[in-house]
Each structure stands twice: as C-alpha cells, then as structure tokens.
Amino acid sequence: MQAxxxxxxxxxxTRRRLLDLLCEQNGQTLGQLCEHLDMTRQxxxxxxxxxxxxxxxxxxxxxxxxxxxxxxxxxxEVYERWVxxxxxxxxxxxxxxxxxxEGE
Amino acid sequence: MQAxxxxxxxxxxTRRRLLDLLCEQNGQTLGQLCEHLDMTRQxxxxxxxxxxxxxxxxxxxxxxxxxxxxxxxxxxEVYERWVxxxxxxxxxxxxxxxxxxEGE
DNA sequence: AGAATATGCAGGTAAATACCTGCATGTCAA
DNA sequence: TTGACATGCAGGTATTTACCTGCATATTCT
Numbered sequence: 001m002q003a004x005x006x007x008x009x010x011x012x013x014t015r016r017r018l019l020d021l022l023c024e025q026n027g028q029t030l031g032q033l034c035e036h037l038d039m040t041r042q043x044x045x046x047x048x049x050x051x052x053x054x055x056x057x058x059x060x061x062x063x064x065x066x067x068x069x070x071x072x073x074x075x076x077e078v079y080e081r082w083v084x085x086x087x088x089x090x091x092x093x094x095x096x097x098x099x100x101x102e103g104e
Numbered sequence: 105m106q107a108x109x110x111x112x113x114x115x116x117x118t119r120r121r122l123l124d125l126l127c128e129q130n131g132q133t134l135g136q137l138c139e140h141l142d143m144t145r146q147x148x149x150x151x152x153x154x155x156x157x158x159x160x161x162x163x164x165x166x167x168x169x170x171x172x173x174x175x176x177x178x179x180x181e182v183y184e185r186w187v188x189x190x191x192x193x194x195x196x197x198x199x200x201x202x203x204x205x206e207g208e
Numbered sequence: 209a210g211a212a213t214a215t216g217c218a219g220g221t222a223a224a225t226a227c228c229t230g231c232a233t234g235t236c237a238a
Numbered sequence: 239t240t241g242a243c244a245t246g247c248a249g250g251t252a253t254t255t256a257c258c259t260g261c262a263t264a265t266t267c268t
Binding site for chain 1: 255256257258259264265266
C-alpha cells in the first residue's frame with residue numbers, strides 16, 4: 001500500500017488545490033493549472049510530480065503539452081483502509097472519552 | 105476547516121501508527137504508546153501534540169498519567185469534503201482518462 | 209528555417225520537520 | 239519525606255521540503 005505517498009501528497013494545500021482544479025476540469029495542461037497558482041511553473045511541476053508519484057494523477061503527452069488527469073483509485077483505497085476503520089468505531093470511541101470525562 | 109492540520113497530521117507514518125494503536129485500545133497513556141514505537145518518549149510527545157492540534161486526539165489527565173483518546177470527527181469531515189467529492193465523480197474521471205488514452 | 213510556446217532539468221536556499229539530549233516538574237507509594 | 243515514576247519543557251541538529259533562478263529541449267506555426 002502506498003498510503004504514505006498518498007497522505008504526504010494530500011498534506012500540502014497547493015496539491016489539494018491542484019486536485020480541486022482537476023476535479024473542476026479534468027485533463028488540464030501544466031500551463032492551465034499554473035494560471036490558478038501563485039508560484040512559478042517549476043514549483044507547480046514538482047507538486048504535480050508528487051501527485052503523480054502517489055498515483056493520484058496520471059499524465060498523457062499530447063504534442064508539446066502534458067495533460068493531467070485525476071486518478072481517484074488510491075484515494076478510495078485510503079478511504080477504505082483509514083476512514084472507514086475509524087468511522088466504524090466512531091460512536092464507541094466517543095463513548096470511551098465521555099466515560100473517562102465523567103470520571104470512569 | 106482545519107483540513108490542512110488534519111492532512112499534515114495524517115502525513116506521517118508514526119502518527120498513523122499512533123491512531124492505529126489508539127484504535128486497538130483507546131485511552132492509552134503516553135508510556136503505553138511509547139512501548140510500541142521505536143523512538144524516544146519526547147519524539148512521541150511531539151507527534152501526539154500534532155495529532156491533538158489537529159483535533160484527532162483528545163487527552164485527559166489522570167493523576168500523573170495522560171490518557172489519549174481518538175476523536176474521529178475531523179476525519180469524518182475530511183472524508184465528506186475530500187474523498188466523497190472525488191468518489192462521486194470516480195467513474196467519469198476514469199472515463200476522461202480512458203478517452204484521452206484512446207486518442208480522444 | 210526561425211520565432212514563439214510548452215515543458216524538462218539542474219542546482220541553490222530558507223523554512224519546516226523529525227529526530228535527539230538534558231533537565232525540570234508533578235504525582236504516587238512506602 | 240523520599241525515591242520511583244510519568245510527563246513537560248528547552249534547546250540542538252540533520253534531513254526534508256517548498257520555493258526559487260537559469261538554462262536546455264521539444265513542438266508548433268508562420
């Protein structure tokens with residue numbers, strides 16, 4: 001499982017913004033994405049590289065352009081592994097805390 | 105929304121391990137948690153502080169001990185805001201990529 | 209071919225991060 | 239009270255990270 005790469009990738013606001021931008025319009029080029037970011041193209045490239053390494057973004061070259069597509073699969077796997085686990089025990093976990101606060 | 109704190113907190117494997125440990129047995133002390141980690145107590149304290157700042161862990165003092173409890177609420181909010189969004193568009197996003205790979 | 213455009217690649221830096229050591233404080237139990 | 243135990247706090251350091259500048263390469267269009 002690449003949980004570490006995925007979480008690290010999601011840990012940066014710029015990269016979450018990139019995913020948001022791709023969610024609005026999938027298949028954007030590097031240049032298009034950069035228009036919405038307040039940093040140099042080179043920095044954005046690094047962020048996209050991290051997203052790609054985490055398999056959250058796939059790219060396709062078209063001529064001199066590079067198109068970026070979201071891959072929702074790893075996000076789903078992370079959800080299955082992490083969120084649902086805690087979700088399932090949500091009520092009982094809060095119960096534990098409440099009991100303790102009440103003095104056992 | 106504290107999305108940034110939550111994602112940053114989840115971005116470290118040690119902190120995810122701590123959440124796992126608390127999921128196995130909620131309300132553990134700092135000392136108990138340290139037994140499962142390969143680092144000094146002080147380092148673990150920092151990690152727990154980050155989890156607490158992200159509101160993923162709540163603590164209760166009992167005498168000289170400090171008990172740690174998972175708070176699943178922020179994780180649920182992150183799920184609602186991030187995972188479901190992409191999940192909803194999962195098939196169409198993959199469709200976009202497939203189309204592009206086939207040459208439009 | 210030559211200019212404009214889109215991206216790639218190679219460093220360089222300041223700040224954040226994840227560790228650590230050393231010592232202080234507070235609590236329990238004999 | 240005194241010793242053992244659980245945690246808190248104050249730095250110090252090496253690595254990672256998120257930016258940047260400068261230049262190279264590849265593609266399109268006239």
